Amino acid sequence: MKALIIAAGEGSRLKPFYSPKPLTPLLGLSLLEHVILRAKEAGITDFVIVVGHQAEKIIKKLGPGEKYGVKIDYVYNSDWKKGNGASVYAARDKIKEPFLLLMSDHLFDEKILQKLNSFYPNGQCYLCIDRNIQGQHINPEDATKVSLNHEPTIIDLGKNLSEYNAIDTGIFLCSPIIFSALKKSIARGDYTLTGGARLLAQQGKLKAIDITGHFWIDVDDVTALRKAKKMLLANLDKATDGPISRLINRKISRFITTWLCKWRLHPNTITILSFILAVAASALFFLGKKELILAGGILTQLASIIDGCDGEIARLQFKKTKFGELLDRTLDRYADAFIIIGLTHAVFLALGNEWVWVIGLIALLGSFMNSYTALHYDKIILLRQTKNQTSFRFGRDIRLFIIFLAALINQLSLALIILAVITNVESIRRLVILSHEYQSV
């Protein structure tokens, strides 16, 4: 299915800050790129973009779509000043089958588009609506209000509707019938998309799809842009995040991610950066001097925090790759090992007992076994979360935090013993849980 994106307008309220509006930067991507990449996640690779205001800038930036792995066709609407209905209407010759209609300034959870897969517009149109009309993400002055009956079919819509029970999200699933409706509406002098949609509603041909609870936002001004950024960042936590990650690391890594986004760094570069920090921490530990141990502890925790940023940027900018994930996991294991080697040497220098090395080897073993069993165990954690059961995950975030705390109080031997015991106990615990899970399959 093709997606038609309207990117012709001026965006008067953002204009003093960013122009053209579809290229407004947000966490390393423009608004329009966010829309394209989210639609691509839902399986759409064929786009028609209607441009108008500063068309050449947009076309120059996006090109034929190759760099996003999609195909982009452009339609120029010289009437863009008249209204967004005229822009949709301008694409009528490019689209002869049902299509997805998106706004370049409306961001959304890609799961909404996946939900649309079970609908097919046959001589009618669907509009995604949000029943949470008081939502934080909605600007009540500017939103297009929707009045719908229980079917749910839309009865009327508009910015000035006095009675309404939902909000227009700007996501349409259309049959080409929308073009006939727009033609009539334009002939009557109404150049807005809402005008065409209202005509369909009057004929009972505008159905509603309820997407309440999913993330979406109309980015019309600087306040909305700030809200959008906050919502995107809030969605970055991973289901398998451990407690230190959730309570401490993510809060800091999100700030760093915002900052790294501006630099347009590739996620794999950040993976390597986190690895270098860990190697530096390991070297500082290895030397075994008190002040270096403190610095090593801080670097360890910093590496742990930055380790979250690569995934955050990959998810934000749709740059997740199989190799990126493998590189991250592999370098994390090497980083863990180097830190434990440095740690063990520091404790050996302090205590001079060869058994320290055996404990170091056991700590390395346990640390690895945690990562090794995680490949199976995380599936159970995810399953529990879909059932809304709480789960505590003992993982890398906690291991590195223990080392950080021990370095702060210059008690690395304590960290070594705790790690040697706790990681192996945890691995055996996981094996027991997995044995029960797998037997019940």
Added chain:
Amino acid sequence: MKALIIAAGEGSRLKPFYSPKPLTPLLGLSLLEHVILRAKEAGITDFVIVVGHQAEKIIKKLGPGEKYGVKIDYVYNSDWKKGNGASVYAARDKIKEPFLLLMSDHLFDEKILQKLNSFYPNGQCYLCIDRNIQGQHINPEDATKVSLNHEPTIIDLGKNLSEYNAIDTGIFLCSPIIFSALKKSIARGDYTLTGGARLLAQQGKLKAIDITGHFWIDVDDVTALRKAKKMLLANLDKATDGPISRLINRKISRFITTWLCKWRLHPNTITILSFILAVAASALFFLGKKELILAGGILTQLASIIDGCDGEIARLQFKKTKFGELLDRTLDRYADAFIIIGLTHAVFLALGNEWVWVIGLIALLGSFMNSYTALHYDKIILLRQTKNQTSFRFGRDIRLFIIFLAALINQLSLALIILAVITNVESIRRLVILSHEYQSV
């Protein structure tokens, strides 16, 4: 689809040794159990078994099928002495739809049954035939010969056919039309299945399915039983076996497996046995005395060999489980770690240099990284093999063999250095290969 298994005959040539024939033991399972479990692997869970000779023994042994995770219905054929056609005919009231017809004394590769999924017998029957009429697995005196045209439709079949171009494998895919054919054939005094099949062939209703190259064997006498055992054992190698595994370990583990099968040990018990051997080896190394190191080396290699047996028995007896695989992998990692800890301590006792411990930690790291990257890398090895490309896998078999050799010549320090270098080089090599593979996806 139901499977009808004929298990009513006497098996005169095996009778002096094993009786009843369907319960003849072979690598820990009876012949009949092999047939049922192989059919189950191909997705069949509904069985009708025709019994006759020593019926009660067979029914007592197999029961209603619960312990195999299938449903078994029995039909008693009082005419079993007359011929196997009478036994098939006895099941006519139990089967009203197309069904699979199997002999309790014919073993086969379950892939043959998967191949049958693309055929559907509509008013006709299919017989699986083998064009390799000179095959080692075929007893030319006893085999049912088949003459077929190029369609391929079977023209005639029988034990005494003078001109033939294929052999009957005893695997039929039948429509209930076989019962009418048997009725006619029995009325003429021919009680064999071949008699009924010949009638179908005369009407052009017996089609051939070519399964040449797949494993199958008719177990009619002690020689065939020995051949069947050899063929089953030869199929146990894993595609990801390394060179030491292929050239040395598998050759020995197959013997041990044959022997362990008689004890009816569960694969997980053998996993734990191999782990205990490795822990014992580790303890012997740890003590660091010359003669103990030699014993430790031998135990290490023995643990490596026995580590193959759990999988062999699981594959032979269809006891593969997700938990079994996880237990095997996890205990292997613990065993590897313990052996390296013991090894490192022995080298430290000999050299007295603390850097030995750092090398030990690096060897443990590399050893783990091999196992960790294997989860991705093995997919590439398997892919290469389907393309008939050779591949060399540096894995646990080689690591433990290096330790074994070093222990033989009392040079554990050499093993430690080699492992520290080679395992980490291999992990990085894999990461580079995976980066290319994943980028080309």
